[in-house]
Structures are given as structure tokens and as C-alpha cells.
Amino acid sequence: MASNDYYRTLGVARNAGDDEIKTAYRKLAMKHHPDRNPGNTEAEAAFKEINEAYEVLSTPEKRQVYDQYGAEGLKAGAGGRGGFGGFQGGADLGDMFGDLFENLFTQGQGGGRGKPRTRRGADLKAEAGITLEEAFTGVKVPLNIERTEVCRDCDGTGARGRTGIRKCPACRGAGRVQYSQGFFSFSQACPDCGGQGEVITTPCKACGGAGRQKKSASVNIKLPAGVEEGAVLRVSGGGDAGLRGGDSGDLYIQVSLKHHPHFERQGGDLVYEAQVALWQAALGGEVDVPIIEGGRIKIRMPQGTQHGKVFRVHGQGMPSTGGRERGDLLVKVKLEVPHDLTPRQRELFEELAKLAGHEAPPEEKEKGFFKKILG
Ligand SMILES: [Zn+2]
Ligand SMILES: [Zn+2]
Incomplete structure (x- = not known):
């Protein structure tokens, strides 16, 4: 939660002195520093807030505007008054604070030397x-x-080797150099050694x-x-x-x-589409079905099985990760209508059609009929 009460963010009273603010900031910033809380977005957000609050409360001019007009006053000032031009989203100031913070941080860790x-x-x-x-x-x-x-x-x-490295002459091994800008006296990472305090004289091959x-x-x-x-x-x-x-x-x-050529996975279950002949579905019988661990099993299909019917084979699905349970195998019936009929099959189908009171068109005529349409 972004709070616009900078005093509350740092946990200090409104009349707190500079030292008090600095101490509070240092303590909080160290606690929430991203390096100490990798991947913790809450800490990261808190860290940003703390920095924002400190940036304002540690700058007398900004603190005065803030006390009088609040955070909005600072925003308004950014556009309207030249003096604050770099404040809102000002990259320069942000960088400077980053460095200042880093300095506080390393000092806070007790190492005088960078x-x-x-x-x-x-x-x-x-x-x-x-x-x-x-x-x-x-x-x-x-x-x-x-x-x-x-x-x-x-x-x-x-x-x-050990001789290939020596103390950085620019910072005398401290890893940091001092400079001042405006109100601030800053220490920044030594540009010569990148803050290492050491420079490589003979690089590793x-x-x-x-x-x-x-x-x-x-x-x-x-x-x-x-x-x-x-x-x-x-x-x-x-x-x-x-x-x-x-x-x-x-x-x-x-x-x-x-x-997979046979199975489609649906969570813990496996779905297998079984192609079943027309007469097989009508008469009922056994259907041969592959299983994931290899081999096949037979399932019983009652007579009059419809297209799209799903049979559930318990415990033949996928295992749950870390558990002992297993999903099911779902066998979905896909009715297959024969593409070509042998003369005998045709005879039998015609007889079935007759029984149902339906006169099948003679084979030759049917072909001729479609030829007409297509030709
Ligand atoms: Zn250096
Ligand atoms: Zn190397």
C-alpha cells in the first residue's frame, strides 16, 4: 500500500530531526533491501516507498513543501517550479540516492572499507x-x-594468480570515492575499480x-x-x-x-477414442483398448451402444504427482460406417433397410445419380 504519509512510512514524528530520520531510514532500508529479500515484491515496494519518503524528508526544501502542501504539493512543484525540475522521476536524483543508499548500506554492515x-x-x-x-x-x-x-x-x-590483482590506486582500496553536489556530500562506487577496491593487473587467461x-x-x-x-x-x-x-x-x-497417438490427457484422466463398427455397437461385445503402461485390455460394450458413449475404466489414467491415486481411462465410442460394402454385406444391409420399411436405392442407380449431380 502506497502511503503518502512520509513520516509514517519512516515511523518518525513530524518534528523528527535529520539524524532521527536518517537512522530510521537506514534501519528500514536495510530490512527491505531487495538484495536481502530476493523475489519479494512486497519488500521491493516497501523499499521504494521508504526511499521516496527519505528523499523528501531528508531534503530541507522538499520537506518544507511537503509539510505545507503534502505530496501533491511536491508533484505540482515539479512542473511549475524550476527548482524541483528533477524531482519527479528525475533519473539523476534517483541514481544519486541509489548510490547514497548503497553507501549507507555497506557502512551499516560494519565494514568501513567498501x-x-x-x-x-x-x-x-x-x-x-x-x-x-x-x-x-x-x-x-x-x-x-x-x-x-x-x-x-x-x-x-x-x-x-595472486600477483595479478592489486589495490585500486584511485580509491586506495576503499571501493568508493567522495564528491559533493548541491546540499549533498556523496560517496559513490569508485569508477576505476567498479567498487571492488581492487584492480586486475594481469587478467586470467x-x-x-x-x-x-x-x-x-x-x-x-x-x-x-x-x-x-x-x-x-x-x-x-x-x-x-x-x-x-x-x-x-x-x-x-x-x-x-x-x-500421443492414442491418448489425450485431461487432468488425471486419459481419453481414448475407440473405433467401433456399426454392427459391433448394435450387437454389443468386447472392445480392445490400449493402456498407458503398455498392452491392451478388453472392455464390455452392451448392445445398442450409441456413438459418443463414454466408458470409464477406473484407475487406468495418469498418477497424481506425489500421490498414489490414479485417474481413469475414458473410452469414447466412435462409430465407424463402412466405406465400401462387399456384395454380401450390401445384401444384408438392404434386408435390414427393408425390415425397417425403407427401400434402398439400387446400387448402380445411386452411383449414376451422384454422377449426374457431380458431372
Ligand atoms: Zn577504486
Ligand atoms: Zn578466470
């Missing part, structure tokens, strides 16, 4: 296409993926100094029995390696089921 900034590796996605049979039993799928791994030659430092390398890796993924189309599995740490000792990203695997 701590090397680690970064988590990227998440990766891959797809596993499996057959329905494999989904039925569960399967180990070998996947070849391209991912970034920590360079083994330099152990991720990017430097060749294998990775060219990056500390990481693209590698093709083969990963075996175990998919459980009953896995469904579109299911996504997460392999924790299976993504790109992190930067400077940061955590690896995750690998997400999306399952897709290949088309």
Missing part, C-alpha cells in the same frame, strides 16, 4: 519435452544448457578477467510420475553463477508433453 559488491547470477529457463509414457512413470531427462560458470582457473577473481565463463553443461532433471503439461520445476542454484562470489541463479524447467 565490501566487494556481489551479485546473484541470472535465472535460466529450459524446456523438457517428454512423452506421455515418460510422464506416467516419471523420468530422468538429460538437458544441455548454456550457462555462466565460475572460472576454475582463477576461482572467479578474474586475475592470473581462461576468462579474460571476467571471472566467469559461458559453458555448456548437461544437467539431469528428474521429473516425477504424473508431471503435467506446462509444469515448471525449479533447480535451485542451477542458473548462471553469481558475480564475485554471489549466489547462483536458479534454473527453471518447463515441461511439455509430446503428442
